[in-house]
Amino acid sequence: MEIQFLGTGAGSPGKFRNVTSTALRLLDERNSVWLFDVGEATQHQILRTTLKPRKIDKIFITHLHGDHIFGLPGLLSSRSFQGGDGPLTIYGPRGIRQYVETSLRVSETKLSYKIHYQELTTDGLVFEDSKFRVSARRLDHKILCFGYRVEEKDHAGELNVEKLRADQIPAGPVYGQMKSGETVTLPDGRTINGQDYLGPSQPGRIVALLGDTRQTPNAAKLAENADVLVHESTFAKGESKLARAYYHSTNIQAAELAKRTHVKMLLLNHISARYTGKMALELQSQARDVFHNTRVVKDFDEINVPFQKVAPEGTHS
Template sequence: MQLEFFGTGAGVPGKFRNVSSVALRLLDEINQVWLFDCGEGTQQQILRSTLKPRKIDKIFITHLHGDHIFGLPGLLSSRSFQGGNDQLTIYGPKGIKDFVQTSLRVSQTKLSYKINYVELTNPGIIYKGKKFTVIADRLDHQIECWGYRVIEHDHPGELMVEKLKEDNIPAGPIYGQLKQEKEVTLPDGRHILGKNYIGSPQKGRVVTVLGDTRKTASIKELAKHADVLVHESTFGKGESKLARNYYHSTNVQAANLANAADIQKLLLTHISARYTAKMARELQKQAREIFPNTKVVKDFDLIDIPFKKEEEK
């Protein structure tokens, strides 16, 4: 599981930061990529990575401001040309279906695949699969805006092969039955229970990706105990009044939330063009004074999301 950032800037494209887009790479888990927002130029950014558009199975749009959606028509069209024949699902606020369909109709674009639209109306579970569940909740922005919490289901415990060998239990079909936690009778007459040879489940990971927002109560629930929180940082320390007036957040507000929500890692994005490289490092430094495991991300940053170690649990 990895996060790959294709746009970390705010408002308009810049020389060093494109507008919002981040991919959750789930290639090892389900052989899919989920995209969160698709600002202008996202497909050009993808060309500079190893990601294949045909692997994009779901797109989650936080809100309908242009710096989060203007890249959609081009990406959807290119996905069709590049062999993406599998259906795609787009989640987002009411209006996302109209935006996409109008863009495709006016440009007379024909796609080789079907798009399913899920326009959000109520907070809660919006997707539940075999390995992942996604929860959405409203944020506080100038227009309707949503945040997403991706929950990986716990991995079943592994069969304790070494223990089986120590107990002189022969390999073969018996192992498969024990893996299913069945009761097995051995050739020597012993009765053994599969559950006694299964290790502890591996806790699934949680990734929270937020759209533009000012401080609001729903964020804490979306972020609670997350392994990674992707949070906007349009403004810096001492600019909380400006952030509130423009429906955005500061780096300090994000760091305080990270502490309150007991997350593992905070990734700050949606960086204003006012913050040059040196000033962006200052944003990071200020946030780290409150929440040490903070990173101001850059375009093309690739962030691994490991499982928690046993001692951390």
């Protein structure tokens, strides 16, 4: 699981930051890519990466401001010409379907695949399968806006091969059954419970990706114990009144949230064009005074989301 930033700027494109778009690369987990917001020229940004539009099967929109959606019609159109014939689901606030369908209709764009829409009006679970769960909560912005929490389900523990050998359980297809925790009967008549040979389960990872927002209790619910929190940082230390007036957050507010909710890593994006070069680094430095593991991300940054270490049985972490 990796996060790749395709655009980290706020409002309008700049020389060094495009507007918002974030890719969650799940190539090992489900051979797909999920996008969170699709600002103007996102498909141009993708051309400078190894991402394949045909791998994108879910798009999560936080809100309908232009710097988060103006790249969507072009990306959807290009996906048709780049081998993307599988269905795609778009999640977002009420109105996202009308925006997409109107854009495609007026431009007489025909897609080679089906789009499913899930328009959101309230908090709740928006997607779940055997590997992931995605929930959405309303944030506090000028228009209806959501943040998303992606929770990976726990991985089964590793099969203890040394213990299997010690108990003289021969290798073969039976190992796969035991890896699944099944009870199996061996050729010698012994009945073996696979659960007895599995190590501790590996907790799944949690990524929270917030849209534009003032500070709100729902942000804390989305961020709680996340391995990675992606949070806007439109304003800097000392600008909390401005941030509130414009329905945004400061870097310090984001850092305080990360600390309060026991986040492992804070990634600041949606950076105003006012903050370039050393000024962007100052945003990071200010936030690190509150929450050390903070990073102001740049376009094309790739962040691996690591598993947390699990203490072996019989030890304490």
